[in-house]
Amino acid sequence: MRGPQRPGPSTDGNLPLELTAFVGRSAELAALAQAMETARLVTVTGVGGVGKSRLAARAAARAAPRDGVWRVELAPVRDPQFVEYAVVEALGLTDHTTRLPAETLLGHLAGRHLLLVLDGFEHLVEACAELVAELLRKLPGLRVLAVGRRPLGLAGERLHPLAPLGEDEAVELFADRARQHGLEVGDGSVVRELCGRLEGIPLALELAAGRLRALSPGQLLQRLDDRFRLLTGGGRDALPRHQTLRTAIGWSHELCTPAERLLWARLSVFAQTFDLEAAEYVCSGDGLPAEDVLEVLAELLGQSVLSREETPSGPRYRMLDTVRAYGADWLEATGDAPRLRRRHRDWYLGLATWCELDWFSPRQREVATRVEAELPNLRAALEFCLTEPDEAHLGQYLAGSLWFCWAGCGRLSEGRRWLERSVELDSEYEQSRLKALWVLGYVAILQGDTVPALAALRECREQAERVADPTAVAYAEHRTGCLALVTDDMARAETLLRSALDRYQEIGELNSNVLMGQVELAMTRAFQGDLAEAVRLCEDVRRVCEDHGERWARSYALYVLAYAAWRDGDPVGARELLADCLDNAHAFHDLLGSVLSLELLALVTAAQGDPAEAAVLQGAASRLWPSVGLPLFGSAYFNAPHELCEATARQALGDERYAECVREGARLDREAAVARALGHSGVRPLHGLPAPRGPVSHTLGGSGKREPAASPTRKGGETAG
Numbered sequence: 001m002r003g004p005q006r007p008g009p010s011t012d013g014n015l016p017l018e019l020t021a022f023v024g025r026s027a028e029l030a031a032l033a034q035a036m037e038t039a040r041l042v043t044v045t046g047v048g049g050v051g052k053s054r055l056a057a058r059a060a061a062r063a064a065p066r067d068g069v070w071r072v073e074l075a076p077v078r079d080p081q082f083v084e085y086a087v088v089e090a091l092g093l094t095d096h097t098t099r100l101p102a103e104t105l106l107g108h109l110a111g112r113h114l115l116l117v118l119d120g121f122e123h124l125v126e127a128c129a130e131l132v133a134e135l136l137r138k139l140p141g142l143r144v145l146a147v148g149r150r151p152l153g154l155a156g157e158r159l160h161p162l163a164p165l166g167e168d169e170a171v172e173l174f175a176d177r178a179r180q181h182g183l184e185v186g187d188g189s190v191v192r193e194l195c196g197r198l199e200g201i202p203l204a205l206e207l208a209a210g211r212l213r214a215l216s217p218g219q220l221l222q223r224l225d226d227r228f229r230l231l232t233g234g235g236r237d238a239l240p241r242h243q244t245l246r247t248a249i250g251w252s253h254e255l256c257t258p259a260e261r262l263l264w265a266r267l268s269v270f271a272q273t274f275d276l277e278a279a280e281y282v283c284s285g286d287g288l289p290a291e292d293v294l295e296v297l298a299e300l301l302g303q304s305v306l307s308r309e310e311t312p313s314g315p316r317y318r319m320l321d322t323v324r325a326y327g328a329d330w331l332e333a334t335g336d337a338p339r340l341r342r343r344h345r346d347w348y349l350g351l352a353t354w355c356e357l358d359w360f361s362p363r364q365r366e367v368a369t370r371v372e373a374e375l376p377n378l379r380a381a382l383e384f385c386l387t388e389p390d391e392a393h394l395g396q397y398l399a400g401s402l403w404f405c406w407a408g409c410g411r412l413s414e415g416r417r418w419l420e421r422s423v424e425l426d427s428e429y430e431q432s433r434l435k436a437l438w439v440l441g442y443v444a445i446l447q448g449d450t451v452p453a454l455a456a457l458r459e460c461r462e463q464a465e466r467v468a469d470p471t472a473v474a475y476a477e478h479r480t481g482c483l484a485l486v487t488d489d490m491a492r493a494e495t496l497l498r499s500a501l502d503r504y505q506e507i508g509e510l511n512s513n514v515l516m517g518q519v520e521l522a523m524t525r526a527f528q529g530d531l532a533e534a535v536r537l538c539e540d541v542r543r544v545c546e547d548h549g550e551r552w553a554r555s556y557a558l559y560v561l562a563y564a565a566w567r568d569g570d571p572v573g574a575r576e577l578l579a580d581c582l583d584n585a586h587a588f589h590d591l592l593g594s595v596l597s598l599e600l601l602a603l604v605t606a607a608q609g610d611p612a613e614a615a616v617l618q619g620a621a622s623r624l625w626p627s628v629g630l631p632l633f634g635s636a637y638f639n640a641p642h643e644l645c646e647a648t649a650r651q652a653l654g655d656e657r658y659a660e661c662v663r664e665g666a667r668l669d670r671e672a673a674v675a676r677a678l679g680h681s682g683v684r685p686l687h688g689l690p691a692p693r694g695p696v697s698h699t700l701g702g703s704g705k706r707e708p709a710a711s712p713t714r715k716g717g718e719t720a721g
Helices: 026-038 052-062 080-090 101-109 122-138 167-180 189-197 202-209 217-227 240-255 258-267 276-283 290-302 321-334 337-358 364-387 392-401 403-408 412-423 430-446 450-466 470-486 490-507 512-527 531-548 552-567 571-587 591-607 611-628 636-653 655-666 670-681
Strands: 041-045 069-073 114-119 142-148 158-161 307-311 314-318 697-699 706-708
Touching: 026 041, 026 052, 026 158, 041 052, 052 069, 052 114, 052 142, 069 080, 080 101, 080 122, 080 412, 101 122, 101 611, 114 122, 122 142, 167 189, 167 202, 189 217, 202 240, 217 240, 240 321, 258 276, 258 290, 258 321, 276 290, 276 314, 276 337, 321 337, 337 364, 337 392, 337 403, 364 392, 364 403, 364 412, 392 412, 392 430, 403 412, 403 430, 403 512, 412 430, 430 450, 430 470, 450 470, 470 490, 470 512, 490 512, 512 531, 512 552, 531 552, 552 571, 552 591, 571 591, 571 670, 591 611, 591 636, 591 670, 611 636, 611 655, 611 670, 636 655
Parallel strands: 041 142, 041 158, 069 114, 114 142
Antiparallel strands: 307 314, 697 706
């Protein structure tokens, strides 16, 4: 998915929480497992840092529901309206339609048996409770394991309060964490007293163990004793364990050097995970030089304030939410929080700009992976821009610049939400709003929501003409032509797309969007019977894409070429092209490209004499279409191959056998359907493209004009518009 592959249902599901070195808690684990067997909703409660998430992950890993275990991390979610989106994302679902996320969940989970782990919901109790109640009421095969500092308050909820570790288990955990730092501490009186003073809270014990590189257990105990009275925090009415936890974190904070405390506070602006380059930019300056950030960050790692994760996009760092909250309090107290949030926003604006430009390059897969990892921080930047005074234009720019994430990487529903919020705001920077408008129109088209799409594109064009913005005019005209294509107005689609391609040529625009316009023009020609012109246009797109290492637009060009190959009586060539197309579309989690490929593969399979497998592929596609929108756009042109395939397969199999094969395909999830289609293709998935060969000539839109394919665009590539 834009890099890292989403997991398919399994006994492990998507449960990523580290389960190694799980010390003690055997009685609690057994009790929790028993509760999960007898209740459909079990909530593990307890103070922050007491080990709720780790215990729940261990219990969930032992569960064996038929359709897997899926964990949703809710701590980074700030807006209650995004709770449902977080669950959809965690389940690996892609939904291009205008349906509410809850409807997507109900549709996907109907008839399934799985365990959903909701972790860190305490700041979103009302929204989570409402969603859980609806899911449990309508999905009898669903069980929920909730993890938070307070109950959800639903009928039938079984509470599992988690207390701190007992003395022996606390000592065992402390000793285990000390060994991870290469030290042996034993279980003498000093260690036992230290663990007792920390009241057996695992987070406090791990922070203390992180200090053993510099201090002995006796020195730790002495320093802790000095700070108990000063760092209780939380107010007079706070629970003792809340006070102790804050004491433990505050004590660890006090033991940090000034530079370490400063970095700790500044790192609290990140959502979920971050990389070194982001930390160096956002957190440096005013007492912390950029060249010192790595060394200070390494010290925080050694003290267990941070943890490091290896991800497909490289090493990333994570701060526990309780630790982050403490740092955020300090940052607010310094008065530096607004500046740090602006620096955070600036970094992710820059990152989005870079990713948009690099989308049209051999680094397209890398961009998809990077954006996937950075989504929590990009959301935080969007939220900042759309809620701070005088920042609306930056929110519009950011939402528009992420078009490739929304349209190319399977996030239409989320993208539309950000885009609609952004264009509702007044902005003195017209260009940013114009871009957000045409991207909004594009997203709505792909969702099959034609009326809002047309409204957004009309507004974009009218305003663009008023302010004389030729780039926005070109994009608005292009997407209006795309709308005509999917609504079967081929003559109008061809006229608008040719005009838009001419406009792109005039302003020197060349990127994935421009190439998609040429593919869409090729579709209009193919549907009107001019296969030769369609092939010429798409071979040109294919050549330009391979020169630039572009995969996304290339996959759609291959789809049209496959359609032409099938029409020319070459099912073998069509199958090879479609296997390549499907492999790339699926890698980007482009659900539209995937389901179109499956539909055409079904027809090719029927043409090659395997009607049963063709019907299975049609069944698999039928399961995916509800997540895309109106099947085959409701278009007679796009639907014709489907109807021909169905008629051919029915005639060969008979109605009963055909229906049976379709049902078999409908039982396949997306991963299984793609794996089956590629397996039957006999074509190995492509994993690389040649590097750009340098300037070559190509033709855009049949206009007769020629331009070096590798030349830079006048408007800066994808950022134009």
